[in-house]
Amino acid sequence: MHTLVTTTSSDSHTWNLIYLEHLLKEWGHEVTNLGACVPDELVIDQCSRLRPDIVVVSSVNGHGANDGLRLIRKVRAVQELAGLPAVIGGKLGTAGNAAAWAPRLREAGFDAVFEESEGILPFRGFLDRLAARVQV
Template sequence: MQTTAPGTAGPTPGAPATGLDVVVTGTSSDAHTWNLIYLELLLTEWGHRVSVLGACVPEELVVTEALACRPDLVVVGSVNGHGAADGLRLIAAIRAEPRLAALPVVIGGKLGTAEDTARAALPRLRAAGFTGVFEESAGTAPFRRYLDTLTAGVCR
């Protein structure tokens, strides 16, 4: 796992910790990585510490890593259009673990193969346990506003 963005020095040694500890992951069927790199760079630029699990990550691995790392937030990115289906399986696995019940988990990107199916999935994803669901067409502003509402250590 990479803990800082490529080409950056990361946090200053001895400086007080600011920002969130964030795990970024793709879904089990999504082989794309450029979106995960983008999320890593964006979150790092905004002052957060990031670990990237990668693409095609099995649900069980996300749960195992969340238990081991105890992040403040898990960010799930989807590009292949199957984010809603994969996301429902992933959030079910996360919420089945009592120690992760309060962990903020968000999903965003291309959640369906058509705009209307993606929009229809938003309420189902929220009801299943995602604390934030972000449509690709909305850009990064809603995601940034959500992050601003969180504080470091929310789940510790």
Template structure:
């Protein structure tokens, strides 16, 4: 480390799917991507009930929560999960993002990202979007720009 520079500690990140999503390859990809960026990742796995997501996030106290969807129900389930997370005072300000296949009709619904942001998400990364956009978000969070 260069003299005079302070190295920021790694982010503690929770990566998960939602209750109806049984896919895991997306979680492995996200975990590896985040670890490559130098962060610690807790991967909750597939088909995670809302209550377990909330309980684990309360226990871990992450710096970032990443919800991933492959089955196309991310929008509906994401609205429910963000409501449960934001209902907990200790998780109200935890940066939380959602991404993947958020609807069964693809990513051509321009109102969907705005609705998810209005519901409490800090970032929405739909399928077909750039992985670099997600990396940029994480780097900004880590540098304190989004805090």
């Protein structure tokens, strides 16, 4: 699978992205990592150009939920990206309020939301189910 790893426009943290890149490569993915502080429009351009099997958004600066809502609404507004699998994870909010955001993020268009406290296994499960679908 080709996986596009990105963060949000406001987020300058990078080790989360490097971690995901290595983890996904270890799991057999081809990874394009867009790096820190990625403008929404660049995410959309790269999704349209590269047509990845999935886009993985990571954010840890506490603005991820807000930024992610805005980003996924823009992605889903592009007709050719309406069905692109997309997930978000990390430290999405502050003061432990992230769980409250998950339903809104899913409603706006993310296929799954992975709050850091859940660990990495649910993410692996999601990718395994997606890979089975992609290979069919």
